[in-house]
Amino acid sequence: MSHAEAEAATVGLLHPGRMGGGFGGALADAGHRVLWCRVDRSAATARRAEEFGLRAVDDLARLTALSDVIVSICPPHHAPQVAAAVAESGFRGLFLDANGTTRAALLELAGKLSAADIRVVDGCVIGPCPQDAPGARLHLAGEGDDVARIISLFDGTGIRALDTGGSLGAASALKTSYATYQKVAYVLAGIAYAYADAQGVIEPLVGEASLITRSPLTEVLEDGMLPSVASRAWRWGPELTRCADALREAGLPGDLADAAIPALERWFPARDAFDGDTRRALDLLGGRP
Structure with a gap:
């Protein structure tokens, strides 16, 4: 598809919330006509849509x-409710579900849309809202031509549309993988700082944090850290039990520390014997001996 053809597209956006509004604005700035539906939307949504140059329609049937x-x-x-409403409206075009649910949820949603002769692309957004900062990535999965069509829509915007190369469900699986780490990591950081604050050691904790130059999400594979972690799991389990108890004594939730212990226990049988074998560490964690 040429860039000119992409510019002629009319995109129905459901809905212009904080993230959606930024995506709609990026598409509108790239020359697309972006529509949104007023039904059951707030005054704040209407103001946001106007700010981003989106065009209002009175009902979903008109939008589709x-x-x-x-x-x-x-x-x-x-997401399932939105998709069902679109299917019932008689729409027969291309539907991008950019909600990054789970693979199973996406496949169920896609099956219902496909039964209504709607083509589906699986998508997930990683990164900041486009209006807040540059760098949002839209990862896509599905039929090659359909994925290429979505990528072309974002040509010239500040949003990077990327093909995962996978089938439907791959983008949602990526979001599940990333969100599992990112969201829990921020919660853990908050708990760590709250405990340090209560114990009067927040300044040295900040000092230690300043020395971290790479994310554990990078280190476990690129730096071969996962086998090292696995080989020490038999010691980390009891340590985290003590950490959980200390957090609770300070009036903080210890559940996240407790929750890591069953994962560590899957590595106990092979203590001190991984020899840098990342594949084996992953297999044991996944219940594949």
Whole structure:
């Protein structure tokens, strides 16, 4: 598809919330006509849509009748409801579910849309809202031509649209993988600082944090750290039990420390014997002896 063809697209956006509004604005700035539906939307949503240059329509049927592509960016637990409403509206174009739910949820949603003759692309967003900072990535999975169509829509925007190279469900699986780490990591950081604050050691903790130059998400594979972690799991388990007890004594939740222990226990049988074998560490964690 040429860039000129991409510029002619009419995109129905469901919905212009904080993330969706930024994506809609990026598409509008790139020359697309971006529509949104007023039904059940707040005054704040209306103001945001106007700010981003989106065009309002009065109902979903009108939006889907005018749109070549529907982009769904909403809270993941609302994604099936949004998709069902689009299917019932008679839409027969290309539907991008950019909600990054789970592989199973995406495949169930895609099956219902496909039964209504709607083509589906699986997507997930990683990175900041486009209006806040540059660098958002839209990872995509599905049929090659459909993925290419979505990528072309974002040509010239500040959003990087990337093909995972996988089938439907791959983008959602990527989001699940990334969110599992990112969201829990921020919660853990908050708990760590709260405990350090309560114990009067927040300044040295900040000093230690300043020495961290790489993310554990990078280190476990690129630096071969996962086998090292696995080989020490038999010692880390009891240590985390003590950490959980200390957190609770300070009035903080210890559940996240407790929750790591069953994962560590899967590595106990091979203590001190991984020899840098990342594959073996992953297999044991996944219950594959």
